[in-house]
Amino acid sequence: MQITEIEEQIISEFENFDEWLDKYNYIIELGKSLPIIEDSEKTESNLITGCQSKVWLQANYEDGKIIFKADSDAIITKGIVGLLIRVLSNQKVEDIMAAKLDFVDQIGLREHLSPTRSNGLMSMIKQMKLYALAFKTKYQ
Secondary structure, three states: OOHHHHHHHHHHHHOOOOOHHHHHHHHHHHHOOOOEOOHHHOOHHHEOOOOOOOEEEEEEEEOOEEEEEEEEOOHHHHHHHHHHHHHHOOEEHHHHHHOOOOHHHHOOOHHHOOHHHHHHHHHHHHHHHHHHHHHHHHHO
């Protein structure tokens, strides 16, 4: 499935909730299905800087696509990185680099996060795009 199709799916899912408390609970539930990074990969080099809580992100390049795994010590953050992984994992390098990720604003996520969590969200997106750039440089 393409990035924009997954974004539309997420937007549709969030339209089912009227209250932000329900949306937060949904984000927490999404975090429970996050492809978890191995404990051995929870290293300083996989730690995302700029996040209030600890977020580890790992990327592997397989068959022309990037596969992301992550973990966080905060349940909301785990759900947020889970949303990003749902959209960007198993996608081509060029598609990740070009992704606008409009769904973040369309579901109201950025405006309902604290400034520090919003900065963390931007740091996660930046790191995922940096992985894509690194893999593009290395493999293409």
